[in-house]
Amino acid sequence: MAVNNAMTADFLRSAYGGESMAHMRYLIWGDSAEKDGYPTIGNLFRAVAYAELVHAKNHFNVLKEQVGDNTVVAGAVFGHTNIIENLQGAIDGELHEIKQMYPVYLETARYQAEKDAQRTFHYALEAEKVHAKLFEFAQDTAKQEKDLDIAAIYVCPICGYTEIGDNVEKCPICGASKDMFKAFE
Ligand SMILES: [Fe+2]
Ligand SMILES: [Fe+2]
Numbered sequence: 001m002a003v004n005n006a007m008t009a010d011f012l013r014s015a016y017g018g019e020s021m022a023h024m025r026y027l028i029w030g031d032s033a034e035k036d037g038y039p040t041i042g043n044l045f046r047a048v049a050y051a052e053l054v055h056a057k058n059h060f061n062v063l064k065e066q067v068g069d070n071t072v073v074a075g076a077v078f079g080h081t082n083i084i085e086n087l088q089g090a091i092d093g094e095l096h097e098i099k100q101m102y103p104v105y106l107e108t109a110r111y112q113a114e115k116d117a118q119r120t121f122h123y124a125l126e127a128e129k130v131h132a133k134l135f136e137f138a139q140d141t142a143k144q145e146k147d148l149d150i151a152a153i154y155v156c157p158i159c160g161y162t163e164i165g166d167n168v169e170k171c172p173i174c175g176a177s178k179d180m181f182k183a184f185e
Contacts, residue, residue, distance in 0.1 A: 002062070002116060003062050003063060003066065004112075008112050008114045011104075011108060011109070011117070011121075012120070013059075013063065014073060014074045015102075015105060015120075015121070016056050016059040016060050016072070016074075017072035017073070017074030018075050018097070019053075019056035019059065019124070020052075020074075021074065022049075022052040022093060023052040023056060024049075025089075025093075026090065027046065027049045028080060030046045030049065032083070033086070036083055038147045038148075040147045040148040041087075041141075041148055045090075046184055047154075047162055047184035048090075048131050048162055050160075050184070051127055051131065051155050051160035051162050054155070054158070054160040055120070058120040062116045083142050084139060084143060087135050087138055087139040087142060090131075090135040091132055091135045091136055097124070097128045102124055102128065123159035123173060124159075124160065126159070126161070126173045127159055127160035127161050127162060130161060130163065131162060134162060134164070150165070152165065152166070152183045152184060153185075154166045154178070154182065154183055156180065157181070158174045159171060159173045161173045166181060166183075
């Protein structure tokens with residue numbers, strides 16, 4: 001895997017930074033959800049944290065030949081208050097990635113004929129669309145002071161696709177077999 005153009009490389013670094021922070025933030029908010037009596041929403045945060053780790057790894061691996069130190073500027077959501085606001089932070093972060101960040105990064109990678117970057121940005125963009133919906137669903141439930149009533153959550157380790165239950169034979173984003181999915185329960 002490789003990247004040749006400076007602007008796509010910068011976007012990969014920024015996306016790596018954003019995904020790394022999202023991963024950490026979701027683990028922190030997941031612990032809070034569990035402590036506050038919402039263990040299943042906590043499990044959703046942990047599953048999505050893993051998906052963001054998959055995205056960060058994919059971006060990092062495209063940059064593997066870009067050896068050296070860089071200052072990374074990346075979008076980050078802050079705040080650690082209550083479950084409703086934490087979920088709003090999660091929704092806002094995902095929507096930023098879906099509407100602003102990844103479409104622009106993906107178009108740039110296409111323009112610069114960066115095949116590996118196109119793939120990793122495409123995987124992240126499609127997975128984030130699912131994350132936004134899952135967090136909206138969780139927030140609607142938490143607003144009624146209820147936890148989610150769902151079975152296990154599954155995450156594709158190749159692209160970060162996330163779903164409630166294992167209802168698909170193959171990952172709808174990357175085509176990986178569901179046998180590879182990581183379960184969070
Ligand atoms: Fe996400
Ligand atoms: Fe996948």
